Amino acid sequence: MKIKLNGKEIEADGGKSLLDTCRENGINVPTLCYHASLFPEARCRVCLVEMDGKLVTSCSTKPREGASIITNNEHVLKARRLNMELMVPQPSCKKEDDLEVCGIYEEVGMRTARFASIKEYKPDLGAAVIRDNNKCINCGRCVRVCADIQGVYAIDFASRAHNEHVTPYSEKHLADVACIRCGQCILNCPVGAISERSHIEEVVAALDDNEKHVVAQVAPSIRAALGELFGMPAGTLVTGKTVAALRRCGFDKVFDVDLGADITIMEEASELLRRVEKNGVLPMITTCCPGWILMMEFFYHGLIENMSTCKSPHEMLGMLIKTYYAKKAGIDPKKIVVVSIMPCTAKKFESTRPEMESGVDYVLTTRELARLVKMRKVDFATLPDEEFDPALGISTGAGVIFGATGGVMEAALRTAHFLATGKELEKLEVAEIRGMKGIKEGKITLNGKEIRFACAHGGANARKLMERKDDYHFIEVMACPGGCIGGGGQPIYRDPDTLRKRTEALYSADRSSKLRRSHQNPVVKQIYKEMLGAPLSEKAEELLHTHYVKRDRF
Amino acid sequence: MQILRQTKLEALEKARSLGSDGVLALLEKRGLEGRGGAAFSTAKKWRGSRDAPADERFIVCNADEGEPGTFKDKFIIRHNAETMIEGILIAAYTVGAKRCFIYLRGEYDYLRPRLEGQIADVLARAKMEGVTIEIVRGAGAYICGEATALLQSIQGFRGTSMYKPPNPTTCGLWGKPTVINNVETLTCAAQAVLFEDWNNSLRLFSLSGNIKNAGVYEFPLGVRMSTVIDVARPARKLKAMSFGCFGGIMPVDENMQITPEAVCRENCHHGAYSVIFIDEGNNVVDVSYSIAKFYTYESCGKCTPCREGTIRMLNLLKKIRSGKGVKKDLQTLRELAVHIQETALCGLGQTCGNHVLTSMEHFPKDYEYYLKKNEAGESKEKK
């Protein structure tokens, strides 16, 4: 149909929203409660445009034939400003806080702040995710992401009118309800009303303590995203700079969690093959994602026996740091402080699980690391590329792709094929489990037996996959959309394409790796030779495996 | 009163003989419009739901009468429920619906036991195969009288308004075409189908406020204000009248003939003809304050302008009434009222500023009275 857009006559698709039509024609309309993967709710009333003189929300309105749309006159701009002004309180907008709402203030041209806040809520503090309703502007993104994308539904709006607020049931703390600590709510909060519980203070205390030997271990996802917090484009691989930055911050050693991932693969591939051969419980479901573990413990009690008993890579490596490395380096393990740099908020909870004997002392998210680096006045962009410390720093391409959805599965298949058949898997890149599709599947033949596998990312997709779990032998689930590169501790992203760019960085790191299969890692071989013996040995079970509990979902 | 005429299942019988198209044509001829305040053509609404492609349709009788000053639907439920029920069945027949609901506000729950008996009785006699009428019990939310919020409530969600389109008529309960009609509309539908002499110009007025004879009255459109006042019997001279909370406050003009056009000329809306009379012993700003309080607590809370704007308007009125208001506060109050009107998601937000704008327009002296109080206070301090 023909419409007029800011005076210019254009051809518009009557089935598209005015917001999409404006964007396609290069016109920017500010949005706040809008989420690209969800139905528009038209709650915030910031995306206003004029249609034939009347103000409408562009996210939820489709064009009329012959309508005149204006996006930039004083009527529209004033209305947008007043709605932003009514969202109280307005945060102070320091650059390092990186709040989405501050960009919107600039877009709409905020001038006045006449209204005072009337909110008086108690903050909700926890081990991983903390909330402060006094900062909330009721955009509802956290509620809808938790419900529709994650399928968890830990929070919703309660009460009415100006008393409307986000809360778990019965005003409980998030830590006391079925919340999987995935942190997707944090990524979607434009004002930082939800954030991660910070452990920077504790880590700094350890770094400044001369008695302590502080070790950092870096997850694969960090290297694909940390640069964004220092002005680099999404998808810039900054492995070397990350290592250098950590050293400048005062860490005594910097290890690579990808090595832990390689060890996880040795254990997990062996566990899968044992279950397949000995008619064990199938499908086997991966457990490197603590958010997914919580989801199973809360909502899928019957699947606990399907879960792999393997710890996650940083937990495995954490134990090895305090045993294998401590012995090799001649350091008293009690003096070692292990800090995991993770894209994940659930890992803050994971290392406190009583069921998990953990070698990890603190978890810092990618965002926290950036804050620490800035605090220590390290100029990230000008750092040289440095290598991980070799004691526990060699890794393979299989380890680095753990950060992408499908990556754990792919890495496991590369090694499972070798362990089962003695021959290397030729087609290393398993295309059918790469990419952003919610549920991916494939099959492989090992010694004449067909093994069917599937992966899902995002809680809602995981729930869908669980409905047909018995179709498969091996299932990988990442609670966060995109996998760990989209984790709750990663830099907040607006452009959905960011996830694809970060993933590509990891896959390119895999392609340029000398070694691309976990079982080829010389340090891994050495650790098994010197300490563990073989995968699933008694020593391996003691250090590298764990168990799970049924949790009441109320 | 015409509204009390009983149709005794004869209207349903006639509807069946006319057929669905016949009923729609007849209602069109009679000119029946919705009596909940929006005055939308009933035939057009029923036709829209009937003709939208779907495998299931629903009828909802909106008995969530919550507009302050309105009690005509309660009157009908008490005195002519069976005709209303018959209206629901005629709608179900015409539209092709089986499952019908009556959303009865929680504050009228004491009417439910008798109503349930009447529903069972009428259904037993009506012989409509597979048709059910369920009462859904409201629980104290004015916004659930708004069509989209009402449907949210029935479906087990918080009663928040939803943007339109999609329109409930074609996409309502569980995504299916849903007719939502007011109690009076459905009662009139049955009467309009059956009675050849049915008079479409009669309206039910709910009169209350500073009058001795508050109650439900039937007047024809165009009735002179003096006639209404004579019936209502105020104790003192009347100053103003408010159409519920939403319609706006205007001066009482004894010579005015009450028509939609005449009311519109005062920048007000008649709605469901609920008139709250205010006598000369009152300052209109005080009435505005109690209206603002109503909106502040009845807003569903979903959209920014209404959720945040209503309480800010209330606080400004509080400030003005306390004698601390200044001219700038009036400007901000007006700005908020217009802004919420223009950018709110639903009818509640779009009308919650009417009382402010009309009271400022028609009764500026009442506001000045409070502003002068501040100036007096200030000059006392200066001394």
Add this chain to the structure above:
Amino acid sequence: MCVGIMPNRDERKRKLLMNVLHEAQEKHGYISEHMLKQISMDYDIPIARLYGVVKFYTMFHTEPQGRYVIEFCGSPSCVLNDGTKLEKFLEAELGVNVGGTTKDGMFSLYKTSCIGCCDEAPAMLVNGEPHTKLTVERARLLLKKLCGAHEAKKARKR
């Protein structure tokens, strides 16, 4: 029309939530946390959403209420008919602020929006039953009667 939260469930076949909540509340006068959990399990509704629904409506309570729940109208027609006098009387006589419950557990006091008794203002609901044309005197007598009825009931039980 609305974004399905549990898209696989055919909610239409089940009882309507508003009625389920009313019936639950009728047992003890309020909807306890235990009841929330029960309804959440029986109707497969996420408990966070259920709590959000309960808290949306002013007539649903999540805390124990007094034996008599008084909801007096605060809307314009009642205010114009000395409603504020009634409000002040009730607060003083019962010794509670609006929103509170008396220490002896007899009365909970709430101010509501229009209850539809504008032609007999001022009015209030007591346990859902309307009491209208309430001068201060009539209100005083009503409260006395309610207390008396309670005492008589207690006496009969002995």
